[in-house]
Amino acid sequence: xxxxxxxxxxPNGNCLxxxxxxxxxxxxxxxxxxxxxxxxxxFSIRSFVSKMSPLDMKDGFLSFQTSKYRLHYYExxxxxxxxMNTDLSVSNARETLQHVYSNLYVELIVKNPVxxxxxxxxxxxxxxxxxxxxxSLPYYSPxxx
Amino acid sequence: xxxxxxxxxxxxxxxxPTHEMPHFPNSELFTLTYGALVTQLCxxxxxxxxxxxxxxxxxxxxxxxxxxxxxxxxxxxRCQDFRETADVIAKxxxxxxxxxxxxxxxxxxxxxxxxxxxxxxxxxxxxxxPDNHNxxxxxxxxxxxxxxxxxxxxxxxxxxxxxxxxxGDNVTEIRMKFIKRIEENLPAGEE
Numbered sequence: 230x231x232x233x234x235x236x237x238x239x240p241n242g243n244c245l246x247x248x249x250x251x252x253x254x255x256x257x258x259x260x261x262x263x264x265x266x267x268x269x270x271x272f273s274i275r276s277f278v279s280k281m282s283p284l285d286m287k288d289g290f291l292s293f294q295t296s297k298y299r300l301h302y303y304e305x306x307x308x309x310x311x312x313m314n315t316d317l318s319v320s321n322a323r324e325t326l327q328h329v330y331s332n333l334y335v336e337l338i339v340k341n342p343v344x345x346x347x348x349x350x351x352x353x354x355x356x357x358x359x360x361x362x363x364x365s366l367p368y369y370s371p372x373x374x
Numbered sequence: 375x376x377x378x379x380x381x382x383x384x385x386x387x388x389x390x391p392t393h394e395m396p397h398f399p400n401s402e403l404f405t406l407t408y409g410a411l412v413t414q415l416c417x418x419x420x421x422x423x424x425x426x427x428x429x430x431x432x433x434x435x436x437x438x439x440x441x442x443x444x445x446x447x448x449x450x451x452r453c454q455d456f457r458e459t460a461d462v463i464a465k466x467x468x469x470x471x472x473x474x475x476x477x478x479x480x481x482x483x484x485x486x487x488x489x490x491x492x493x494x495x496x497x498x499x500x501x502x503x504p505d506n507h508n509x510x511x512x513x514x515x516x517x518x519x520x521x522x523x524x525x526x527x528x529x530x531x532x533x534x535x536x537x538x539x540x541x542g543d544n545v546t547e548i549r550m551k552f553i554k555r556i557e558e559n560l561p562a563g564e565e
Contacts, residue, residue: 240526241559272558288451305445306452307526308558331446339442 232369233298233314235359237334237350240308242268246350250363251371271302271310291323305330319368333359401473405499412512422509429511433518441523444470452527456552457481459529460488463520463550472496476548489536492546503540512540520550528556 234249244264256263271290278290292301299319303311303326311326337355338344344352363369415425448466453459460478469475474496480489497513511517517533524531530553537543 305442306450307441307445308528309442327449335442335446339439 231316231371232319232363232366233316235314235329235363236264236267236310236312237329238264238268238271238310238312242272243348244268245348246355246359248356248359250369267312268310271312275304292321301326303327303330309334315368325366329359329362333362401496401499405496405501408497408515409501412510416507416510422507426509426511426514429514430518430521433515433520434522435518436515437519437522437524438526440471440519441526444523456485456488456529459524460490460550464490467523480549482551486552488550490548490550492548495539495546498540498546501540508541511535511538513538513546516548520548525556528558530554530556 231251233251234247236244237246239245242265244267247260247264256266258266274293275290279286289304290302292299294300294317297317298314299317301313301315301319301322303323309330311329313322313326315322333355337352337358338350341352344350350356412425412429415428416422419425419428444467448462448470450462450466453462464476464478468490474492474494476490476492478488479491481487495513497516501512503510503512511534513535517535520533521531532551532553534549535547536549537545537547539546
């Protein structure tokens with residue numbers, strides 16, 4: 230049971246934050262390209278999901294899974310996007326991501342006048358609190374299942 | 375300038391807050407802090423129009439951040455339309471931050487404009503404007519806050535005070551007009 234990595238994107242597609250805990254394989258492209266790829270994919274999939282939805286959509290795209298991992302997505306009405314990859318034992322990480330937003334991002338970044346949220350987040354406090362939080366999750370362990 | 379701009383009635387202090395301010399230890403401190411801010415701006419700029427602009431700008435910068443705190447604390451999702459937005463602003467946001475619940479009225483026929491009527495205004499408790507400041511929009515910070523916050527949820531709005539008890543009107547009325555939806559941009563370099 231584990232969390233692989235976490236991305237935070239602002240409404241313009243800039244990656245504000247990235248951290249990995251348990252990633253065995255890299256994407257083979259630069260981090261910058263990886264962030265653009267991730268954001269572009271999310272943008273496309275969200276618009277696809279809303280277009281093809283057979284019913285009125287409520288939350289839209291939530292997650293996708295492969296045979297090895299699940300990608301969880303949470304977007305705030307203000308356009309901030311949280312993406313977390315976990316292994317398959319985690320079925321719903323929405324609450325986790327909401328917690329990262331409400332209790333970590335809003336408290337430590339938004340309320341900090343020094344942090345301008347249009348560039349990469351530069352707050353050590355945020356990084357370390359996030360790290361402790363992720364490691365305290367019931368489904369986190371240093372080794373993948 | 376200070377004693378003239380803010381004539382606080384000594385008898386009214388200590389009567390307790392006229393509204394319930396959540397999470398704030400002392401609402402008088404809040405009112406005084408805001409008053410000190412406006413007074414300092416008046417000293418710095420010496421021109422009501424300029425002060426109004428600065429208040430709006432400061433409000434905007436507050437609003438773009440305040441919206442995140444609001445979203446985090448209220449767990450309200452996206453509003454479906456401008457009417458729902460108006461209700462959320464009046465019943466949830468104003469209550470959460472200022473402890474008051476303005477009423478939503480005077481909808482335009484197209485449904486793109488409405489008024490918030492404030493019975494009382496915590497920012498302007500006990501304040502009287504001196505005669506040489508009759509174009510000062512004392513609470514203009516609020517307009518900036520609303521504008522900034524809504525911009526972060528993809529709504530471009532125009533916000534201004536239509537009536538103000540500080541300028542002799544019976545009520546304080548904020549008029550909000552929906553201008554357009556702000557579309558999400560693709561990052562540069564994508565097709």
